[in-house]
Amino acid sequence: MSKINKICKNCVSDTSIQNIKFDKDGICQYCKIHSELEKEFPLDHSSLDKLKSIAKKIKNDRKKSKYDCIVGISGGRDSSYLLYIVKKILNLNPLAVHYDNGFDTETSTSNILNVCSKLNVDLETKVADWETFKKITRSFFLAGVSDPDTPTDIGIFKTMYEIAYKEKIKYVFNGHSFRTEGVEPLDWTYMDGLYVKSINKKNGKNNLDKFDNFTLFDLIKFNILGGIKTILPLNYVEYNHDEVQKILTDELGWTYYGGHHHESLLTKFVVSYYLPNKFSIDRRRTGLSAMVRSGKIKKIDALKVLEKKPKVDDEKYLKDYILDKLDISDKEFKLIMQMENKNFRNYHTYYSYFKNFGVFAKFLYQLGFIPKLLYLRYYGKD
Numbered sequence: 485m486s487k488i489n490k491i492c493k494n495c496v497s498d499t500s501i502q503n504i505k506f507d508k509d510g511i512c513q514y515c516k517i518h519s520e521l522e523k524e525f526p527l528d529h530s531s532l533d534k535l536k537s538i539a540k541k542i543k544n545d546r547k548k549s550k551y552d553c554i555v556g557i558s559g560g561r562d563s564s565y566l567l568y569i570v571k572k573i574l575n576l577n578p579l580a581v582h583y584d585n586g587f588d589t590e591t592s593t594s595n596i597l598n599v600c601s602k603l604n605v606d607l608e609t610k611v612a613d614w615e616t617f618k619k620i621t622r623s624f625f626l627a628g629v630s631d632p633d634t635p636t637d638i639g640i641f642k643t644m645y646e647i648a649y650k651e652k653i654k655y656v657f658n659g660h661s662f663r664t665e666g667v668e669p670l671d672w673t674y675m676d677g678l679y680v681k682s683i684n685k686k687n688g689k690n691n692l693d694k695f696d697n698f699t700l701f702d703l704i705k706f707n708i709l710g711g712i713k714t715i716l717p718l719n720y721v722e723y724n725h726d727e728v729q730k731i732l733t734d735e736l737g738w739t740y741y742g743g744h745h746h747e748s749l750l751t752k753f754v755v756s757y758y759l760p761n762k763f764s765i766d767r768r769r770t771g772l773s774a775m776v777r778s779g780k781i782k783k784i785d786a787l788k789v790l791e792k793k794p795k796v797d798d799e800k801y802l803k804d805y806i807l808d809k810l811d812i813s814d815k816e817f818k819l820i821m822q823m824e825n826k827n828f829r830n831y832h833t834y835y836s837y838f839k840n841f842g843v844f845a846k847f848l849y850q851l852g853f854i855p856k857l858l859y860l861r862y863y864g865k866d
């Protein structure tokens with residue numbers, strides 16, 4: 485991390501993000517991506533109608549399946565609210581899919597069950613092969629990289645598409661909102677199947693057969709052969725955290741779990757302990773930047789939030805629990821914390837291929853197979 489901290493003139497993104505770029509006016513690249521998405525998904529009196537007409541088309545297109553779409557559910561706020569919108573506002577018949585990596589909190593598990601049962605939505609849970617998942621996640625920590633929750637994200641992604649393919653469902657709905665979540669920098673979290681393979685090769689050589697990896701072959705299979713498209717419905721609706729939590733609590737028996745992404749103990753440990761202490765990365769910066777851009781919080785107030793380090797009450801217990809569960813000894817963890825900070829750029833990935841296949845990726849996003857946000861995250865703004 486650079487000693488001289490430079491911060492975006494507009495949001496709270498700064499040089500704790502490696503490779504962040506600022507234009508001549510001091511505006512960061514993530515603000516530009518936000519403006520681009522704002523142009524495509526403007527919030528006005530007609531945005532909900534646009535979403536409803538997409539839903540109508542999805543319903544009309546449904547032929548071979550009982551379900552209109554897949555909604556991935558974690559028990560967290562965003563995915564629970566997405567399921568609510570899909571069922572109550574859009575009147576679609578979704579299949580909720582959960583990927584259980586062994587780190588769900590009791591609250592998230594009961595949230596998933598309550599939300600699905602109150603909304604009368606079918607739920608399919610895929611339980612990750614624990615031994616394989618543990619070894620791969622352990623390898624990510626041993627590799628000293630900033631995204632040890634990448635195996636989880638890949639598992640979720642693969643599971644949603646695999647079930648969609650099997651059930652002949654043409655749409656996967658994603659609960660991301662660029663207005664509240666923002667764009668996660670690639671240098672903080674990066675996701676591809678080759679990255680998993682190369683970290684595994686260097687730090688474990690475990691058998692990956694039982695891991696739900698997502699390869700380029702999968703991308704082609706699910707997008708081109710399966711014709712599965714991804715939709716981000718929350719981009720079309722006004723999203724206020726407090727109001728949403730009230731709806732979820734009052735109507736669906738949902739409970740708040742104390743912090744953003746704390747519905748998983750692994751993610752809670754990564755964002756509140758591992759990243760701030762080893763990398764000086766505060767992942768709240770991404771969401772706060774997004775909320776500054778969309779006028780949900782003032783920049784000065786976002787900076788105040790960031791001044792207080794992300795802390796959890798049960799830090800020591802949480803750390804011991806995670807390390808014990810992943811078979812990481814105290815000695816190994818000390819070495820991990822002291823070793824050079826790394827990320828996907830230190831390992832073999834599809835990134836260089838992606839860079840060469842920009843035209844193909846643009847084609848995929850223009851046809852609706854990959855979200856514009858994902859395209860912009862990898863390729864930046866033209």
Ligand SMILES: [Zn+2]
Pocket residue numbers: 492493494495496497511512513514515773
């Ligand atoms: Zn910015």
